[in-house]
Amino acid sequence: MKQDIVGMIYTGERVDELQDLTRYRAAAALPMVGRYRLIDFTLANMIHSGIKNIGIIMQKNYHSLMDHLGSGREWDLHGKRSGLTILPPYMSRENVGVYEGLLDALHTNMNFMRRSVERNIVVTDSNVLYQVDFRDMLEEHLQSKTDITLLYTKDRNVRRNGRGRYLDIKDGRVERIEFDPTIPRFENTYIGAFIVRRELLIDMVDRAVASGQHHFSRDMLAQMVTERIYRVGAYECPGRVWEVDSVQAYFQSNMDFLNDTFRNQAFRDDKPVWTKLRDEMPARYLGDSRVTNSLVADGCLIEGTVENSILFRGVVVKPGAVIKNSIIMQDAVISRNAEVENCILDKQVTLRESVRLIAPSSYPLVVAKNLTI
Amino acid sequence: MQQRKSCVAMLLAGGQGSRLGILTRHVAKPAVPFGGKYRIIDFPLSNCANAGIDTVGVLTQYKPLELNSYIGSGAPWDLDINTGGVFVLPPYSKGAEGEWYKGTANAIYQNMAFIKQYNPDYVLILSGDHIYKCDYAEMVAHHVRNQAALTVAVRRVPWEDASRFGLMNTDADDNIIEFEEKPAKPKSNNASMGVYVFSWDKLRFYLEQDEADPTSQNDFGKNIIPTMLAAGEKLVAWNFEGYWKDVGTIESLWDANMDLLQIPPPINLHDRKWRIYARNVGEPPHYASSKGVIRDSLVTEGCEIFGEVVHSVLSADVHVCEGARVIDSVIMPHAVIGKGALIRRAIIAENAVIGENAVIGEESGNIAVVGSNTHVEPGTQIKAGEQLGE
Numbered sequence: 001m002k003q004d005i006v007g008m009i010y011t012g013e014r015v016d017e018l019q020d021l022t023r024y025r026a027a028a029a030l031p032m033v034g035r036y037r038l039i040d041f042t043l044a045n046m047i048h049s050g051i052k053n054i055g056i057i058m059q060k061n062y063h064s065l066m067d068h069l070g071s072g073r074e075w076d077l078h079g080k081r082s083g084l085t086i087l088p089p090y091m092s093r094e095n096v097g098v099y100e101g102l103l104d105a106l107h108t109n110m111n112f113m114r115r116s117v118e119r120n121i122v123v124t125d126s127n128v129l130y131q132v133d134f135r136d137m138l139e140e141h142l143q144s145k146t147d148i149t150l151l152y153t154k155d156r157n158v159r160r161n162g163r164g165r166y167l168d169i170k171d172g173r174v175e176r177i178e179f180d181p182t183i184p185r186f187e188n189t190y191i192g193a194f195i196v197r198r199e200l201l202i203d204m205v206d207r208a209v210a211s212g213q214h215h216f217s218r219d220m221l222a223q224m225v226t227e228r229i230y231r232v233g234a235y236e237c238p239g240r241v242w243e244v245d246s247v248q249a250y251f252q253s254n255m256d257f258l259n260d261t262f263r264n265q266a267f268r269d270d271k272p273v274w275t276k277l278r279d280e281m282p283a284r285y286l287g288d289s290r291v292t293n294s295l296v297a298d299g300c301l302i303e304g305t306v307e308n309s310i311l312f313r314g315v316v317v318k319p320g321a322v323i324k325n326s327i328i329m330q331d332a333v334i335s336r337n338a339e340v341e342n343c344i345l346d347k348q349v350t351l352r353e354s355v356r357l358i359a360p361s362s363y364p365l366v367v368a369k370n371l372t373i
Numbered sequence: 374m375q376q377r378k379s380c381v382a383m384l385l386a387g388g389q390g391s392r393l394g395i396l397t398r399h400v401a402k403p404a405v406p407f408g409g410k411y412r413i414i415d416f417p418l419s420n421c422a423n424a425g426i427d428t429v430g431v432l433t434q435y436k437p438l439e440l441n442s443y444i445g446s447g448a449p450w451d452l453d454i455n456t457g458g459v460f461v462l463p464p465y466s467k468g469a470e471g472e473w474y475k476g477t478a479n480a481i482y483q484n485m486a487f488i489k490q491y492n493p494d495y496v497l498i499l500s501g502d503h504i505y506k507c508d509y510a511e512m513v514a515h516h517v518r519n520q521a522a523l524t525v526a527v528r529r530v531p532w533e534d535a536s537r538f539g540l541m542n543t544d545a546d547d548n549i550i551e552f553e554e555k556p557a558k559p560k561s562n563n564a565s566m567g568v569y570v571f572s573w574d575k576l577r578f579y580l581e582q583d584e585a586d587p588t589s590q591n592d593f594g595k596n597i598i599p600t601m602l603a604a605g606e607k608l609v610a611w612n613f614e615g616y617w618k619d620v621g622t623i624e625s626l627w628d629a630n631m632d633l634l635q636i637p638p639p640i641n642l643h644d645r646k647w648r649i650y651a652r653n654v655g656e657p658p659h660y661a662s663s664k665g666v667i668r669d670s671l672v673t674e675g676c677e678i679f680g681e682v683v684h685s686v687l688s689a690d691v692h693v694c695e696g697a698r699v700i701d702s703v704i705m706p707h708a709v710i711g712k713g714a715l716i717r718r719a720i721i722a723e724n725a726v727i728g729e730n731a732v733i734g735e736e737s738g739n740i741a742v743v744g745s746n747t748h749v750e751p752g753t754q755i756k757a758g759e760q761l762g763e
Contacts, residue, residue, distance in 0.1 A: 034658030035674070073448065074653065263660065272655030279650050281642035282409035282673035282687070283659065291667055297658040298410065298674055299643070311658070 003050035003135055006118040006198060008109075009042055010102050011126045012059030017246035020346065020368040026058070028126035029065040030244060031329050031347070033257045033266075034297040034310050036275045037068050038244060041129045041266065043075050044273040049134035051122065053082035055112045057105045059089055059098075068276050075274045087112055102216035106201070107209045113202055121201055124151075125192030128158070129242040129253060131265055134195065137235045141195050144172050146233030148200075148224070151193040153241040158189050160245070165190040165217055167234055174232040177225045179218055188234065190217065191241055204230075239265050251344060251364045254310050254327050258293055278330075280313050287319055297330075304334065312347075321351075325361060343367060376456045378491040380513055380570075382426050383481055384417055386501035387434030387474055392622045395744035395762040396722055401433060403501030404440040405626070406688050406705040406723065408633055408642065409673040411651045412443060413620060415450075416506070417499045418459070419649045422450040424509040426497065428457035430487050432480045434464055434473060449652045462487060476591035482580040488573065496576050498569040498593065504629050505566075505617040506640060506647050513570050515611045522575040522606040523598070525549065526568035528613045538564035539594050541610045549608035552598050563610055566617060569593065575606065616640035627720055627740045630686045630703045634669055654689045654706070664695055680710065688723075697727075702734065711751065718757065719743065725762075728753060 011028035021030060028039040039056075046054055054077060058065060072084030087109045089098065099105040106113070106123070113121065120141075122134050132151065141149035152167055166186040168176035178186060196204070204220065213219035224230045240262055242253035256262045267273060280299025285291070291306040299314035304321035312330040317323060320337040329347045334340060338351040342359040346369040351357060355373055359365035367373065390402030397405065403414035414431075421429050429452060433440055440461075447459035462484050464473050474480035481488075481498065488496060495513055507526070516524035527541050542551040542561045553560070579597050583589050589596045601608060616639045618629040632639050642649055656675025661667055665678040672682065675690035680697035688706040693699055696713040703720045710716060711729040719734035719741040727733060727743065728751035734741035735757040743749055744762020755761050 036657075257657075258660070263657070267657045273657070274653070274655055277653055279648045281649075282671040285667045285670045285672065286636060287669075289668060291661040292663040292665075294661050295658040296661060296672070301643075306661075 002052055003138070004119045005049065005051050005134060005138060005195070006113075006116040006121050007046040007051040007054040007134075008057065008106070008112070008121060008123045009039065009046075009054065009126050010057045010105055010123065011039070011062065011065060012057060012099050012102070012105055013125055013127050013245075015127060015245055018244070018250060019247055020366045021247065021250060021344070022061070024061055024369065025064040026061050026126070027244060028056075029062075029068060030127075030250065031312060032129070032244075033254055034295045034312050035278075036273060037065075038129065039065065039068070039126050040273050040275045041131075042124055042126055043077075044271065045124075045130070045132055045134065046122070047075055047077075047274070048271045049122075049132075051134065052077070052079065053085075053116055053118060055085045055087050055109065055116075057087045057099075057109055059105070062088065070276065074276055085112060100214040101218070103205060103208055103220055104214050106205045106216065110202060110205065113198060116198060118198060120195060121198040122193065122195045123201070127244045128191045128193075129244060129266075130191065130237050131239055131271075132193075132237050137195055140172075140235050141233060144233045145231070146173070147230035148194055148196040148204075149233040149235050150174060150190050150221075151195075151237050152188045152190050152234050153237045154187055155189070155237075155241040158191065158241050158243040159184055160243075163245075165192075169234045172233055174225050174234050177217075177222055179222070188236075189241075191237060191243070192217075195235075247344070247364060247366055251327065255308070255325075257295060257310070258308060278313050283311075289317075299330075326364075346370075349373070376491070378428050378457060378493045380426055380428075380495040380497055380509075381488055381491050381493045382417075382421050382429045382497040382499055382509070383484070383488070384414070384429055384431045384499045384501055385477055385480060386414060386431050386440060387437075387480060388500075388502070389435040390502065390621060393626065394623055395742055395760050396623070396626070396720065397436075398763070399436060399745055400439045401435050401437060401501075402621070404443055405620075407504060407620065407626070408630060409671045409686050409688050410654070411649060413504065414440070414443070414501050415649055415651045416504050417501060418444075418447075418450045418452065419647075420505075420507050420509060421499075422452065422650060423647050424507075424511075426509055427452065427454055428491055428493075429459045430462045430484060431459060431501075432462050432474065432484065434480075437461070437463060443652055445652070449650045451650075457491070460487065476596075477593045478580060478583055478589075478597050479591035481576070482584050482591070485577065485580065493573050496571045496573050498567075498571065500567045502619060502621050503566065503617060504620055504640065505613075506615060506644070506649070507568070507613060507617075508647075509568075509570075512568070512611045512613075515609070516570040516572075519547070519609045520607065521570075521609040522572055523601055523608045524570040524611050525598070525608065526566040526613050527563040527610045528566055528617055529562050530564045532559070532562050535559035535562045535564065541565055543610045547610045547612070549602065549610055552594075552602060554594060563612075565594065566613060567594075568613075570611075575601070623720065623740050623742060627703055627718075631684075631701070633671055633686060634684055656689050659687075665693065680712075685716075694729075705745070719755075722747070722762070725749070731755075 030038045071078045077084035166178045166184040167188040208220040283300040287303045289302045297313040303319045304317040314331040318336045321334040324341040335353040350372040386403040390397040446453040452459035620626040659676035666681045669684040680693040694712040697710040713730040717734040722745040738757030742760040747762040
């Protein structure tokens with residue numbers, strides 16, 4: 001059933017530590033788990049929470065994201081009554097098209113918020129992967145009578161020394177908030193999603209921008225918490241949470257899906273994760289194929305060995321080729337007797353015959369798109 | 374008034390397909406899964422999409438529910454457009470009387486109003502039980518070039534098999550001079566594929582004439598084609614070269630699936646210029662565990678493989694549990710193969726659950742079949758050629 005919630009997804013995070021992976025794409029467009037992009041999981045959360053009106057705030061390098069989303073059809077977001085609204089950056093008198101932060105972006109896209117009719121709004125970042133039902137979050141938000149409710153996790157997997165937003169929570173209220181501490185003191189990590197009454201958010205953003213603020217959490221949220229202007233609540237995200245903010249985090253978040261528990265958490269029969277289609281044929285196993293503990297997407301042709309790896313759509317593994325602990329994005333070709341270990345091969349990479357590309361397991365190597373080695 | 378169309382396709386999807394046994398007890402034949410991620414009807418619909426034919430009527434009659442929901446708006450085949458698209462056409466009552474489709478020709482006759490809306494030059498008649506890639510646009514061009522009243526797609530079959538088919542005997546210029554249905558002594562090996570291009574005015578004339586004849590069986594092969602030949606109409610054959618398989622029987626359906634495992638496969642489904650489209654199932658990539666083995670097989674999204682899969686075709690969301698072995702078999706969507714089960718030369722239909730250590734099929738002999746939604750008790754044995762299911 002349709003819920004009284006509008007969704008907004010901010011895709012403007014700066015994630016320099018993703019290196020070449022985000023050189024030409026927004027973090028939201030990162031290829032994930034064999035056939036998805038990161039934003040698919042955020043969209044799935046919203047769709048399965050009954051959210052049908054979703055605005056996506058674009059910032060830089062959003063071509064691949066636009067290409068991926070299209071009309072929103074694959075997510076059933078191409079309706080007349082609501083659906084997907086792409087919000088690209090634009091220049092205006094007070095705005096040069098580059099957002100300093102989420103607050104800027106929300107202010108620039110105020111029209112989308114004003115035009116929406118839903119009573120509540122969920123705003124999320126796009127580089128965190130988790131499964132949540134925003135209906136449950138809304139219910140807790142309404143019951144606890146807070147003005148704004150933040151989504152957080154106790155999952156230690158997303159704690160980073162020197163980075164992150166950590167919450168001190170007492171009786172469901174955020175008492176203190178810490179930014180980028182060398183060693184986080186609080187066990188609760190804010191994962192960049194909040195729910196609030198839509199008109200209240202419009203008012204909050206107006207006031208904050210009027211007083212010269214740019215950053216949603218760093219400026220506005222921090223002020224809310226310390227000066228206690230608003231009641232800031234918190235809702236714990238169930239299950240595993242992945243923050244995709246570095247090459248290692250990207251690698252690990254993908255590899256975790258080789259684990260049955262995490263795969264079953266993310267892919268439930270009643271909550272499919274939709275994505276853009278390629279209409280590939282099923283994966284073909286030929287000859288001496290040997291594939292263990294791996295995820296393999298459609299369109300792959302496997303004649304070699306694949307261990308502990310993720311193969312995106314249309315990957316070709318020739319006889320004698322060996323892939324270990326690696327992420328191979330779509331249409332890569334691993335030629336005869338080539339070997340790759342602990343690597344992330346971006347789209348359309350070709351490894352020539354007998355090439356060996358072996359990185360240490362602690363530091364996966366990224367091979368940029370379209371390279372032939 | 375609808376926008377005029379040069380060619381409208383009519384897909385005959387109403388047959389029960391009784392030769393497929395329990396596989397078609399609950400679904401129409403065109404909705405039967407094929408090749409891992411497809412259903413049989415994906416082939417003619419994708420051919421239409423690829424050939425630029427954007428207006429398709431699908432004539433349904435037998436157990437249409439699953440077929441209708443599969444076709445839906447036609448979006449998977451780009452057939453959800455404003456000026457045409459795909460239309461499911463069930464039999465309906467006309468005035469005082471309503472009637473089932475009496476035969477292939479009658480099914481089209483009853484839907485002439487649909488065709489009239491588009492006032493086409495040509496009508497393409499297709500059936501929903503063949504696996505092939507075919508550029509219908511070329512066939513229509515052949516029809517136009519020859520100024521034919523009817524063009525019949527034919528393919529050469531081995532002479533020893535010819536007597537099993539409807540044969541089109543032609544002269545040197547591909548004109549059809551005689552039609553023989555399954556003759557004991559074939560004069561040619563040009564087998565009809567059941568794919569026709571009619572000029573609309575001719576089709577209309579002969580359908581009306583046929584309908585007025587109470588002795589007619591209202592069938593294209595038995596009635597319309599012989600009548601047109603007798604009337605001296607220009608009937609030409611169009612030679613189709615390429616893979617074509619009638620999947621109307623258990624054995625041929627299994628065979629066609631196994632064909633996809635040949636190296637190279639006789640039909641290329643990896644062709645980016647001529648994709649076969651299918652409805653999205655929304656499943657993640659398949660998972661091959663360290664306990665499992667997969668060889669010489671097709672495996673698609675959503676599968677979880679903890680056992681052994683050899684020379685088989687697995688559809689979406691199939692679970693093969695530890696110690697289970699699937700050999701020379703076709704497993705349809707959402708089936709579960711229990712621990713230690715052994716599946717050989719079998720077709721396991723949708724949502725079937727095979728209990729632990731069950732043995733389905735044998736190393737040789739006919740294909741064993743487990744019907745959809747069937748739960749096979751642990752330890753059950755199903756011999757070659759047996760069918761189990763409701």
